Amino acid sequence: MPDLLNPFTDDYFMQKALQEAQTAFEQGEIPVGAIVVAKNQIIARGHNLTELLHDVTAHAEMQCITAAANFIGGKYLKDCTLYVTLEPCCMCGGALYWSQISKVVYGASDPKRGYNASGVSLHPKTIVVSGVLADEATLLLQKFFAARR
Numbered sequence: 001m002p003d004l005l006n007p008f009t010d011d012y013f014m015q016k017a018l019q020e021a022q023t024a025f026e027q028g029e030i031p032v033g034a035i036v037v038a039k040n041q042i043i044a045r046g047h048n049l050t051e052l053l054h055d056v057t058a059h060a061e062m063q064c065i066t067a068a069a070n071f072i073g074g075k076y077l078k079d080c081t082l083y084v085t086l087e088p089c090c091m092c093g094g095a096l097y098w099s100q101i102s103k104v105v106y107g108a109s110d111p112k113r114g115y116n117a118s119g120v121s122l123h124p125k126t127i128v129v130s131g132v133l134a135d136e137a138t139l140l141l142q143k144f145f146a147a148r149r
Helices: 010-026 060-072 090-099 134-148
Strands: 033-038 041-047 081-086 103-108 127-130
Touching: 010 033, 010 041, 010 060, 010 081, 010 103, 010 134, 033 060, 041 060, 060 081, 060 090, 081 134, 103 134
Parallel strands: 081 103, 103 127
Antiparallel strands: 033 041, 033 081
16 A cells, blocks of 8 residues: 555655666567666666667666766765666676665566675665565566567
């Protein structure tokens, strides 16, 4: 049941990230979507663009980190939250570390390629919440890869 006093919950913002993942899916990209939020306002949106840009670094998180830094006018994302449908990889985890983002919320875990499996740490002050709408994120990923087989 939604909180009528504060509709801006983790589920609400993860739904927005899932919309980005759906866009990636429709474009033939691995369906990972992300947004960055500051003061309950979405300041950056992104989804995987690795195929379109022929760039292995064009992950949803990287797109959002750059866009959010441009929006803020600085390199540190303090007082910002990243919502991403899949656990960040080691590359994105490293970038999130350097951005000093305050909070990371992700949906599906990635036990093979996620930052946790690779031993990468986020910034010590970064709060991490996992499993938000994980079933929805996992289903979209499974649908994508099933179509590829």
